[in-house]
Amino acid sequence: MLTEVLIVGVMVGAIYSLVTIGYSMVYGILKLMNFAHGDVYIFGTLVCYTLLAKFHLNPFLAVLAAAVSGGLLAALVELIAYRRLRAAQHRMISMITALGAAYVIQNSSELRWGNQVLSFPSLFPNQSVVFFGIQISVTHIFTLCVAVVVIVGFNLFLKYHKAGKAILCVSEDIPTSSLMGIPINRTISVVYFLGGVFGVLGGVLYSASYNAISISMGFRGTIIAFTAAVIGGIGSLGGALIGGMILGLSENLISVYVSSSYKDPITFLILISILLIRPTGILGSTESGKV
């Protein structure tokens, strides 16, 4: 029993990590709480739903198309609602335009798909394999594999690819990167695009393993991403991973061993206790004031 709960927890954790990476990355660079993140990835997941359920497209192509559409939407939101406000403004203002963008995306998706729970088709064969006497469903294995491949791949991209290095530089210091000839606007667009892509991947994997998708998951997704990012330390890739895992595991353990109606309050209590012990998250660095 416990092993199965742990396996599901790790799978959900991996999905949360995927969703959190995009959020945390945007935060790391712009110090912006991207309230539109959840709604962007739900939009992409809904696109995937339509492609799969209505057009019966090849699942691989459908997920790819949905991820690209989510990425483009995220980049578009950045272009319209955030770019003008980036220079020399209080950052709470772009937070509110983010919230405005979230409302617009949410409402538009609702007009197209309605607000009921839709049944998302399974992506993977509905079987399970037995490892050392533990039954694991194929969906869980595939989900975990996809998440690990994407996270490792992204880490390598950041370290070795030119555009990835540019992202790291911009997150350190925007003016200096600009002086070094890094195209700031393009790099930020890439960050938003990738954030949207990873979010949609996470959303599709989550919806496929629970066979459900609804608009209302968007705002919750934003809060999960924020919580996971903060638990791990905002703006750090490893932090997103740890935060996502802690959330996924604790949610599953609590809903199985305590009660699913106390899932959210206990998760938030864990968050509060972590913040009281480590005020900048587990991997976050303490910022010292500059004089």
Next chain:
Amino acid sequence: MPKISKKSAVKFNVISHLAVIAGLAVLPFIIENPYYLGITNLILIYTILCMGLNLILGYTGLLSLGHAAFYGLGGYATAILMTRYGFSFLPALIISGLLALIFGMLLGVPTRKVRGDYFCLLTIAFGEIFRLVAQAWIPFTGGAMGIVGIPIPRIFSWTIRSETDFYYLGLILVVFTYLSLVLLTASRFGRAFVAIREDELAASVMGINTPAYKILAFSIGSFYAGLAGSYLAVYQTTITPSSFRLDESCLMIIMVIVGGMGSLLAPISGVIIMTLATEAFRSLADYRMLIIGVIMVTVLLFRPQGLFGTAAFKD
């Protein structure tokens, strides 16, 4: 940079303020339609909430997404005191405000260590825990059904029953909120809050006990939310957890920022616009959030300091 100096207190023009209050006092004779008066009362509630939030967000620069929880605390306190323990309205109102103040103080304590957006998430967590507890603790809070049948409030011999009566009660609370905030922001406390917002490190070097002032601003701002919640409880005669969701906290933040942070009266314009937009587009229910979202984005793209805000302050 907004100027909050002693001059604003000196300039405080008694006559013009009395004129505005007198104008507001005759408003129910102009708006006779109870539906419109209901909207006006809603505006009054949000004005109290947003003035309190503005002290936290606009003056002290703390981002709180848990304001709805303090609003809810006030509401539940009044509802429980009046229905179960037979309190009359006035003591229930005061206790509600003080309860929100105490919880604000408790939640403000971590600002000593937990900063910026980490603190913001802490307020979200507090708000969600409050709402979920209100939903789950059925014997005490009535669960998702909430508490119904809150008695008609009486203050001395004044029975507050009609929309007009509630309008005057709301107006009294708004005037109280405004006057107390005028005195507070013009005092050394107000200047300390602004100093913390502008540069916390510099403020602490100048000898301002920054943690204490942050806790103070946070708890005073929450106090007003408790008053507003108490008003809501007697106005609606029911109280349910769904009135205090995270969306509600977001709405208050939107009102303050769209109106303009850091000035006492500017958030009122945000309150009026957002309340009227919500009501006006009620018939277009399917497109409402879309329109409101577009309004928010366009207003802030063209006036980043908010409609009536002074120049945007630095982060």
